[in-house]
Amino acid sequence: MHCWKTINVKKQYGFDRLFMMSALIGIGVFISFYTTLNIIYSDPLSDNYFLPFILAILGVYPLHKLCHFLPLFGCRRCIRFILKKQMVLMPIITLKIAEPVAKKHFILTLVTPFLLINSAIIILSVLMPAFSHYFAMLLAYHCSLCVPDLVYMRNLARSPKHALIEETDTGFEILVPQPMA
Template sequence: MTCWKTLNISKEYGQHRLTILSIFLGIISFIVLYIPFSILHQNAPLHDPALWQVMLGLLILPILHKLAHAFPITFTSKEFKLKWYFKYRYIPLLKLKVRSSLSKRTSIIMMLAPTVVITIPLLIGATVFPMFYPILIVFASIHIGISLTDWLILSFFVKAPKKCIVEKTKNNYDILVQSP
């Protein structure tokens, strides 16, 4: 196998730039989503969730994002490991480690899964439950910002050769092709 491309998104774009772009994307997506939903639900009575519910939702969102990445792998015969750890002693995070290589198709599905499993249901929920649309749009916008790195990685996976495999190392994704 020959390495076609090694992806280290934080090294390629810079961690500070990714953070700024992610925040900017979250704010822009909130503005773009809030305007049509506020027009759609003009006369709907709003329900304010308690602060602890919002904070709990914000803590759970990155964990659900990582679990959504693991969801497509459960349908393959590949082994993976989920490991809990705490950032700053209070923020629970989840780390996903795939023990073998994945096909291009599985890698693309794995990168798209959080958008399909989290963002789209939040937007559908904002349509169906007009009393909760502001908070659901806030969560959807935050998740869109979190998903920025997934979409950047996905763009490289889509451009990769058809018969490639993807291996995840500690900080990189290696796209491997069969040597001629």
């Protein structure tokens, strides 16, 4: 195996640029989703259940990280969870994979939170239109969290079909088999 390419989105784009992209995508998702729901449903909005909404906002990030773990459940021995505190209050959860993973499996790992959580939020917003403003904010926040995953997926889409992805301190390495001589 040899390294075809190393991807480090934080180094390639920088924290500020990633944060700005996430914020803009979140604002765009909120505006489009909230507007669409208001056009479809004419029910009056309710501000009841504000505390569960706050708890849902706080729970989206850990749930997002847990959803990354679901496709890798079979190889849970090679996974480490790292919990760091940033700015005293904000915990940062990192999932480290110790072994190379097939490209398709890794892409599935990246897209799982986006598909599961966003689908659940959209279904709940259809079932409870009186709280569509809460669900629009949750969807926007979660889409903002998914931006780095989607950027990684975009980079991986251009890699060779049968590549393996290995996580290192410098980012993700795309490994391809060496041709036989």
